[in-house]
Amino acid sequence: MDDLQYGKRDKRGxxxxxxxxxxxxxxxxxxxxxxxxxxxxxxxxxxxVLWVLSALAWxxxxxxxxxxxxTLAWGWILKLFVVNLVAVFVFxxxxxxxxxxxxAQGTRFKYNAKFPSEHPSEAFWFKSQxxxxxxxxxxxxxxxxxxxEVGILYAYANGYVPWISFADHPWYLLxxxxxxxxxxxxxxxxxxxxxxxPFLYKHVHSVHHNSVNPSPYSSLSMHPVELLxxxxxxxxxxxxxxxxxxxxxxxxxxxxxxxPGHIGFDKIEMGDKSGLPTHAxxxxxxxxxxxxxxxxxxxxxxxxxGTFHDGSKxxxxxxxxxxxxxxxxMNGTQG
Numbered sequence: 001m002d003d004l005q006y007g008k009r010d011k012r013g014x015x016x017x018x019x020x021x022x023x024x025x026x027x028x029x030x031x032x033x034x035x036x037x038x039x040x041x042x043x044x045x046x047x048x049v050l051w052v053l054s055a056l057a058w059x060x061x062x063x064x065x066x067x068x069x070x071t072l073a074w075g076w077i078l079k080l081f082v083v084n085l086v087a088v089f090v091f092x093x094x095x096x097x098x099x100x101x102x103x104a105q106g107t108r109f110k111y112n113a114k115f116p117s118e119h120p121s122e123a124f125w126f127k128s129q130x131x132x133x134x135x136x137x138x139x140x141x142x143x144x145x146x147x148x149e150v151g152i153l154y155a156y157a158n159g160y161v162p163w164i165s166f167a168d169h170p171w172y173l174l175x176x177x178x179x180x181x182x183x184x185x186x187x188x189x190x191x192x193x194x195x196x197x198p199f200l201y202k203h204v205h206s207v208h209h210n211s212v213n214p215s216p217y218s219s220l221s222m223h224p225v226e227l228l229x230x231x232x233x234x235x236x237x238x239x240x241x242x243x244x245x246x247x248x249x250x251x252x253x254x255x256x257x258x259x260p261g262h263i264g265f266d267k268i269e270m271g272d273k274s275g276l277p278t279h280a281x282x283x284x285x286x287x288x289x290x291x292x293x294x295x296x297x298x299x300x301x302x303x304x305x306g307t308f309h310d311g312s313k314x315x316x317x318x319x320x321x322x323x324x325x326x327x328x329x330m331n332g333t334q335g
Contacts, residue, residue, distance in 0.1 A: 001269050003108040013113030017266055020310035021282045021293075023300040046276070048181060051257055054087075055248035069157035072150070081146040084255075088137065088220070091256055095216040095263055096130075109266040109275065111284050112213045123210040132210075133217035141220040144227045145255050148234055152247045155238055162241040173243055180246065181298055184253055187233040189295040189302075195226055196294065211262070214287050219258035230254060261286075261296065285309050292319055 003009075007017040024043075025035040044052075062083050063069065064076045098104050100115060107113045116129040124132035155161050166173055195205040204223040211218035222230065231254050237247035261283025267275030279296075286293040292309035295301045302308035306322065309315040 001105075001108060001267070001272060001275055003267075006109070007266070009113065013107075015107075015109065015111050015113070015266070016311055017281060020312045020315070021285065021297065022310065023297040023303055023308070027300050042279070043181065047257060047260060047279075048253065051252040052177075052249055054252045054256065055245055058083075058248055058252075059245050063153065066157045069153045072154060077146065077150055080149065081142060084146055084149070085138065085142045088142065088255065092137075092216045092219060092259060095259065095268075099263070099265055099268070100215055105265070105269045108269065110264055111266065111281070111288075112264065114213060116211070116213050116215050119213075121210070129211055129213075129215065130217055133215075133221035136207075136221045137217065140224050141222065141227055141231075141255075144224060145231050145251070148228075148231050149248070149251055152234060152238060152251070153244060156244040156247070161238045164241050164243050166243065166245075173246065176240070176242060177246055177249070180250055180253070183236060184233060184250065184257075185295055185298040185301075187236065188230070189299070191226075191229040191233075192294040195229065196291070200225075209287065209290060212287055213264065214262040214284065215264055216259055216262060219262040220255065230258075281311060285311055289319060291323075 003015060007015055009015045025032050025039050028035070062080065068076055099110075100117070103115075120127035121129065125135060126132065156163050164173060195201060201209075204225045207223040208218070208221060208226060211221060220227070231251065233254050234247050234251035237244075237250060260279050263278045263280045264284065265278055266281060267277055269275045282293050282295075282297045289309060292307050292315075293302055294307060300308070306318075309319055
């Protein structure tokens with residue numbers, strides 16, 4: 001594919017799509033019916049269908065019987081940890097191998113033409129973004145992911161929280177499943193703004209932002225505190241009457257679903273004339289500019305609070321004006 005038919009690359013090597021980033025049209029008023037109809041498949045396809053299927057696979061083939069999960073025993077917990085770890089490295093690794101190791105499509109559709117492996121940095125363990133990310137996934141992300149998962153399953157198995165069955169309440173659980181992406185977006189936006197406060201940014205979130213040019217393994221390369229806050233969104237299912245399968249879906253959406261914003265490419269080529277959109281641009285802009293796009297655009301929080309950047313020159317101007325205003329306010333306070 002010719003990426004210059006879909007965007008342009010500047011002198012510094014940054015590729016920008018012709019179409020500026022946008023937010024979900026379901027919030028527009030008056031409703032734009034045709035835009036909503038065209039957009040609706042993106043609400044669940046292609047990613048959320050994968051997370052639903054993975055949750056069902058874990059429930060049916062990976063997890064033990066409910067009676068077993070009533071007891072915290074090393075056997076089933078270690079098995080779950082190993083399966084989670086292997087699944088993450090297989091899933092992230094497919095993208096890493098094709099786009100960053102094999103470089104099957106070169107820099108076509110890559111927002112930043114540089115590859116992290118070509119630029120060692122003191123910011124990372126062993127001066128390697130990939131080595132740093134892989135070690136953080138193994139020793140931070142996966143133990144925390146599995147601990148949250150085990151805690152949720154243990155609570156359901158022992159009746160500590162309401163277990164709503166699909167047989168008795170199918171429409172309620174279907175409705176809950178439909179709003180789970182919005183629950184994800186709301187939780188993510190709130191904790192993301194929190195960890196951008198000066199103290200938490202310096203001591204916690206800066207670990208993730210070391211990946212200015214993110215790649216697949218950057219997805220879960222975070223400080224343990226951030227991982228607890230981020231993956232902890234699945235704990236909402238201990239508060240909201242729910243079902244453990246939906247809790248698994250919420251957790252998988254956070255864990256496996258961290259990858260779309262960190263692929264670093266706008267499209268994954270599927271042939272000479274077609275490509276799979278990654279929906280990575282909004283979050284890529286956050287990694288590039290730091291203080292924009294705290295959400296992913298499903299709910300227009302950034303539009304509402306003035307921190308949205310669509311990747312255009314107009315977006316640059318709005319961002320720079322906001323920075324200038326804040327600097328003037330700080331100088332006025334100091335004066």
